[in-house]
Amino acid sequence: MQVIGKEVNCMKLSYRLNRSVAVRDVPSAPFESTYDIIVLGLGTAGAIAAISAARRGHKVLGLERLNCMGGTGTAGTVQGYYFGSRGGEYEQLDDEVAAMGSQGYTRTGGVNGELKKYVLEKNAIEAGVMICYEANVIGMLLEGNKVVGVRWIGPDGIREAGASIIIDCTGDAEGCAMAGGAFRMGRQSDGLQQPFSNVIKRVTGNGAHQFYTDSGYVDPTDGDSVSDAIIDSALRSTHLKNRYEASDRFIYVAPLLGIREGRFIDGENNVTLPDFLEDRITGEPLFYAYSNLDNHSKDVALESEAYQDWIVAASLWGLNFSVPIPLGALIPRDLDGLLVAGRCIALDHDMATCVRMKRDMQKCGEAAAIAAALSIELGVPLRQVPYPALAAILRSTGCLDDRNHVGFRIPSANKNETHSEHSWLTDKSLIRQQLGGNKPGFAIWSAKRLGDRINGDLKQWLNESGDDQLGRNCAIALALQGDRAALPLLRQMARERDSFVPQTSRKYNQVRGYTAIYLLGKLADKEIVSDLLALMRDRASFSNVSTDAEFINSDEEYYFQYFTFSLMALFRVGDVHEDIRGTISDAVAGILGQADFSLSVTLKPSKDQQYAMTGTIRRLAASKLQRWGVEAFAV
Numbered sequence: 001m002q003v004i005g006k007e008v009n010c011m012k013l014s015y016r017l018n019r020s021v022a023v024r025d026v027p028s029a030p031f032e033s034t035y036d037i038i039v040l041g042l043g044t045a046g047a048i049a050a051i052s053a054a055r056r057g058h059k060v061l062g063l064e065r066l067n068c069m070g071g072t073g074t075a076g077t078v079q080g081y082y083f084g085s086r087g088g089e090y091e092q093l094d095d096e097v098a099a100m101g102s103q104g105y106t107r108t109g110g111v112n113g114e115l116k117k118y119v120l121e122k123n124a125i126e127a128g129v130m131i132c133y134e135a136n137v138i139g140m141l142l143e144g145n146k147v148v149g150v151r152w153i154g155p156d157g158i159r160e161a162g163a164s165i166i167i168d169c170t171g172d173a174e175g176c177a178m179a180g181g182a183f184r185m186g187r188q189s190d191g192l193q194q195p196f197s198n199v200i201k202r203v204t205g206n207g208a209h210q211f212y213t214d215s216g217y218v219d220p221t222d223g224d225s226v227s228d229a230i231i232d233s234a235l236r237s238t239h240l241k242n243r244y245e246a247s248d249r250f251i252y253v254a255p256l257l258g259i260r261e262g263r264f265i266d267g268e269n270n271v272t273l274p275d276f277l278e279d280r281i282t283g284e285p286l287f288y289a290y291s292n293l294d295n296h297s298k299d300v301a302l303e304s305e306a307y308q309d310w311i312v313a314a315s316l317w318g319l320n321f322s323v324p325i326p327l328g329a330l331i332p333r334d335l336d337g338l339l340v341a342g343r344c345i346a347l348d349h350d351m352a353t354c355v356r357m358k359r360d361m362q363k364c365g366e367a368a369a370i371a372a373a374l375s376i377e378l379g380v381p382l383r384q385v386p387y388p389a390l391a392a393i394l395r396s397t398g399c400l401d402d403r404n405h406v407g408f409r410i411p412s413a414n415k416n417e418t419h420s421e422h423s424w425l426t427d428k429s430l431i432r433q434q435l436g437g438n439k440p441g442f443a444i445w446s447a448k449r450l451g452d453r454i455n456g457d458l459k460q461w462l463n464e465s466g467d468d469q470l471g472r473n474c475a476i477a478l479a480l481q482g483d484r485a486a487l488p489l490l491r492q493m494a495r496e497r498d499s500f501v502p503q504t505s506r507k508y509n510q511v512r513g514y515t516a517i518y519l520l521g522k523l524a525d526k527e528i529v530s531d532l533l534a535l536m537r538d539r540a541s542f543s544n545v546s547t548d549a550e551f552i553n554s555d556e557e558y559y560f561q562y563f564t565f566s567l568m569a570l571f572r573v574g575d576v577h578e579d580i581r582g583t584i585s586d587a588v589a590g591i592l593g594q595a596d597f598s599l600s601v602t603l604k605p606s607k608d609q610q611y612a613m614t615g616t617i618r619r620l621a622a623s624k625l626q627r628w629g630v631e632a633f634a635v
Contacts, residue, residue: 005100005274009027009028010026010027010028011025011026011027011028011141011142011148011149012024012025012026012142012143013025013026013139013140013141013151014139014140014141014142014178014179014180015138015139015140015151016177016178017187017199021177021178021180021219021221021344022194023180024301026225027143027548028143029596031149031160031161031162032159032160032161033061033161033162033163034161034162034163035059035060035061035130035161035162035163036053036058036059036060036159036163036164036165036373036376037050037053037058037059037060037061037164037165037166037167037369037372037373037376038060038061038062038063038150038163038165038166038167038168039053039060039061039062039063039161039166039167039169039369040063040137040166040167040170040174040175041063041064041065041071041168041169041170041171041342042062042063042064042069042070042071042120042124042169042373043064043069043070043071043072043169043171043342044070044071044072044073044168044342044358044362044365045167045169045342045362045364045365045368046062046064046069046071046169046170046341046342046359046365047069047070047071047120047362047365048088048089048090048093048123048362048363048365049167049169049341049366049368049369050062050124050127050131050229050363050369051089051093051120051123051124051127051129051357051367051369052089052128052365052366052370052386053370053372053373054124054127054128054206054371054487054502055089055127055200056128056302056369056377058369058372058373058376059128059130060127060128060132060133061129061130061132061161061163062124062129062131062387063132063135063137063150063152064131064132064133064134064135065134065135065136065137066133066134066256067134068117068121068133069117069121069124069131069135070113070116070117070119071118071171071256072256072258072358073111073113073116074113074114074116074117075113075122075254075255075256075285076118076199076254076255076256076257077113077114077199077201077202077254077256078199078208078210078212078254078258078358079108079109079110079111079112079113079210080109080110080111080415081110081111081357081358081359082291082294082357082358082409083290083291083292083294083320083357084271084289084290084291084357084358084359084360084361084363085218085287085289085290085322085357085359085360085363085404086289086359086398086401086404087286087363087397087398087399087400087401087404088362088363088366088398088399089362089364089366089397089399090320090359090363090366091398092118093116093119093120093123094111094591096119097111097112097115097116097119097327097372098111099444100112100115100118100119100376103114104309106207106208106209107206107207107208108124108207108208108209109207109209109210109266109414112209114392127241130422132152132154133154134154134155135153135154135159136152136153136154137150137151137152137170137175137178137316138151138152138153138158138178139151139178140166140178140179141160142179143161143380144336144628145334145336146335146336146337147166147175147179147335147336147337147338148162148163148164148337149161149162150163150175155184161545163337164337164372164375164376165337165338165339165372165375165376165382166337166338166339167338167339167340167341167365167368167369167372168249168338168339168340168344169341169342169365169368170344171220171259171262171342171343171344171346172220172221172262172263173262173263173264173265173332173340173344175338175340176263176265176332176338176340177221178342179189179332179335179338180333180335181265181266181332181333181334181335181338182265182266182333182334183263183264183265183266183344184263184264184349185219185262185263185264186261186349186624187302187303187304187349187350188300188304188349189303189304189548189568189618189620190302190303190616190619190623191213192217192297192616193218193219193220193259193261193262193349194215194260194261194295194296194297194353195214195215195217195258195260195294195296195297195603196214196215196216196217196218196229196257196258196259197211197212197213197214197215197235197257197258197260198212198215198233198236198238198239198253198254198257198258199211199212199253199258200212200213200238200239200250200253200254201250201251201252201253201254202219202248202249202250202251202254203248203249203251204247204248204249205247205348206371208251208256210607212258212605213236213238213239213256213603213605213606213609214296214604214605214606215229215232215233215236215238215300215603215606216229216232216233216603217399217613218257218259219262220259220262221262221323222264222403224598226257229257233253233257234253236609237609238606238609239253242425244309250357260296260343260352260353260356261343261349261352261356262343262344262346263344263345263349264345264346264347264349264352265329265332265333265340265344265345266332266333267328267329267330267332267333267340267345267346267381268327268328268329268331268332268333268346269282269326269327269328269329269331269346270329270346270347270348270453270498270551271323271329271345271346271347271348271355272308272323272347272350272351273304273307273348273351274306274450276321276323276351277306277309278311280605281323281324282324282325282326282328283403284326284327284387284391284586285324285325285326285366285400286327286363286364286371286390286391286394286399286400287324287325287360287363287366287367287394287399287400287404288323288324288325288360288401288404288405288406289322289323289354289357289358289360289593290320290322290323290354290359290404290406290607291320291321291352291354291355291356291360292317292318292319292320292321292359292411293310293311293317293350293353293354293505294353294354294360295307295311295353295548295620296348296603296604298551298560298602298603299564299601299616300312300510300561300615300624301514301518301559301561301565301567301568302564302565302568302616302620303350304349304350305514305522306350308518308584309448309480310445311508311510312510312514312515312518313444313476313479313480313515313518313519314441314444314445314448314476314480315441315443315502315504315505315508315509315510315515316441316442316502316505317505317507318410318411318504318505318507318508319409319410319422319441319442319505319506319510320408320409320410320411320425320504321354321406321407321408321409321410322404322405322406322407322409323351323354323355323512324405325345325355325360325367325405327344327367327371327385327387327390328346328383329346329347330345330346330364330367330368330371331382331383332379336381336382337382338367339368339371339372339382340370341364341365341367342361342364343355343361345364348467353378362411363399365396366397366399367394367399367400370390370394370399371385371390371395372504374386374389374393383479398522399584403523406419406421407421407422407423408421408422408423408424409421409422410422411506421634422442423448424442424445424446424449425442425536426444426446426450427545428454430443430455431446431447431450431454431457431546432461432470435438435447435461435467435469435470435474435477436467436470436473437469437472438502438503439502439503439504439508440473440504441502441504441505442504442556443473443477444473444476444477444480445480447477447481448477448480448481451481452530455478455483455484456479457481457482458474458477458478459474459478459485461474461485462475462478462485462486462489464514469500471489472493472498472500472512474486475489475490475493475516475519476490476512476519479519479522479523480519480565482522482523484523486519486523487520487525487527489524490516490519490525491516491520491525491527491528492519492532493512493513493515493516494514494516494520494528494532494535494613495512496513497513497562498511498512498513498516499511499512499513499536499545500513501545501546501547501548507548507550507551507616508548508550508551509548511545511546511561512560513562513615514562514565514566517532517562517566517569518568518569520563520569521565521568521569521570521571521572521573522569522572523602524572524573524575524576525573526573526577526580528569528573529570529573529580529583529584532566532569532570533566533584533587534569535562535563535566536562536563536566536567536591537591537616539559542558542559542562543555543558544557544558545558546558549607550604553602553607554584554602556601557601558600560599560600560613563599564599564617567588567617568623570584570588571584571624574628581628581630585628585630585632588625588632589625589630589632592618592621592632593632597614597618598612598614599612599613599614600612600613600614601613
């Protein structure tokens with residue numbers, strides 16, 4: 001900007017306008033107020049970030065769009081913990097909540113959300129945090145690529161403040177997105193995120209309790225999608241019943257949607273499932289996340305190959321593991337002065353099904369706060385914060401505890417029992433034994449890891465007579481190695497609709513018939529195309545044989561799995577073999593283009609609430625066919 005030939009120093013105001021990022025110059029001037037650290041969002045990660053930073057003596061401003069701290073664990077009524085690793089400042093706060101709860105407050109499961117609001121706020125104020133409620137961030141102020149301030153709107157209008165470092169704990173990386181930071185959303189096939197939940201509060205004779213019900217899909221960055229989700233999900237019969245008993249009464253639906261997934265930043269280091277499964281992990285963790293791949297979607301066939309290798313081919317849904325999270329996963333690429341903490345750190349869609357648990361997100365907030373504090377105290381950029389100093393502080397609070405790096409664990413059905421350790425098999429005799437049993441998943445994945453060292457043995461076992469179970473599981477293991485020797489037996493399993501369901505995981509084990517179909521697509525097998533098309537047209541013949549009613553509880557859901565796995569296998573075949581695309585395109589368009597075509601599933605934990613998947617499948621198929629140069633049908 002030039003004024004009569006004189007340079008005027010300018011900042012950039014970066015904000016979102018009509019779903020896009022807009023940038024304009026604003027004059028540089030002293031901020032009304034400045035802070036060492038500004039925390040955007042005082043939810044699961046942000047509340048701990050603000051408290052931790054202030055406890056180190058820093059001047060901290062916390063901006064929160066609601067009227068309480070704690071987010072999902074308080075206003076969202078998600079009061080229990082599903083895995084995550086122990087240790088860190090959040091545990092002292094939870095202990096304080098528990099101590100208060102024992103003094104006559106309403107009995108409730110998990111960590112009492114109403115008491116936690118009070119405890120978080122009390123500790124924040126005592127530490128010196130300046131809390132600003134009902135504050136919606138509307139812009140980020142930058143000098144070059146460095147974020148230097150925040151603009152928000154609240155009860156007193158539009159305000160601005162500057163900071164040495166800003167920590168974005170908004171859940172969907174709102175601040176980072178406003179600043180122009182790169183991000184990704186959803187799965188690769190169609191961009192969808194995991195289903196969201198409603199949390200329902202009820203009262204029984206044992207006190208106040210909560211349960212969740214998955215209610216559909218939502219794009220948390222789209223206002224229309226969010227509004228529709230709020231309205232539609234509030235009216236579901238899972239909680240609005242015709243009659244309530246005195247022993248089990250409805251209190252309320254949590255005011256916050258239980259959103260599991262939104263934006264993920266493009267970070268200096270990105271934590272992805274393929275990297276993790278190939279043992280490419282950081283040696284400089286801030287904390288260890290711990291869970292299984294807890295994806296609530298039932299359209300597993302639309303997930304990535306890495307995810308399906310693990311969940312479908314090996315049925316390893318129930319295997320937990322620890323994931324080290326580096327500082328680089330909290331630093332947006334190409335931006336300075338900004339950290340991100342919470343479920344929107346630099347993950348891929350697959351890994352985010354594990355790295356999102358409340359314990360771990362609270363630790364993420366603490367780690368971000370200490371990294372920001374050290375950057376200020378040492379006078380170094382965030383990327384240059386010395387790891388030994390950072391790790392020492394995090395170890396002192398228990399946020400970073402090497403005992404949490406447990407590798408792979410098999411959870412016990414009894415929550416009070418220790419999770420049993422798991423190591424991948426290298427003994428070929430043990431692998432052969434397990435491949436012949438009803439829990440073959442660990443052996444299947446162990447064989448995948450061994451690769452060429454066991455490939456010849458798998459081929460030998462594949463053709464041994466008298467052990468059909470061994471042969472079929474060897475075919476799965478070979479297919480994961482990309483070996484086409486598996487094809488004859490995979491075709492047989494698909495044509496028979498092999499009904500075997502392994503018992504590798506505590507639940508959500510996958511039927512071997514459509515597992516074979518997935519692998520035939522992975523191997524781009526042209527010979528199976530006609531069989532898959534016939535299967536997709538044969539809805540009436542499907543009768544549910546799955547023993548996992550939470551995942552497949554009807555003939556319709558059983559058909560849905562076979563249909564979607566067949567559809568995606570056909571697309572994989574067509575991607576490799578252009579000469580068969582016409583056959584696939586014509587057939588798929590004919591099936592999906594029928595006016596009465598429909599697909600539906602139930603969402604967890606409901607057994608009777610149907611969720612239409614027709615539009616999702618039609619849109620995905622139309623997009624794929626367009627990439628092949630085919631305009632097949634209107635969506």
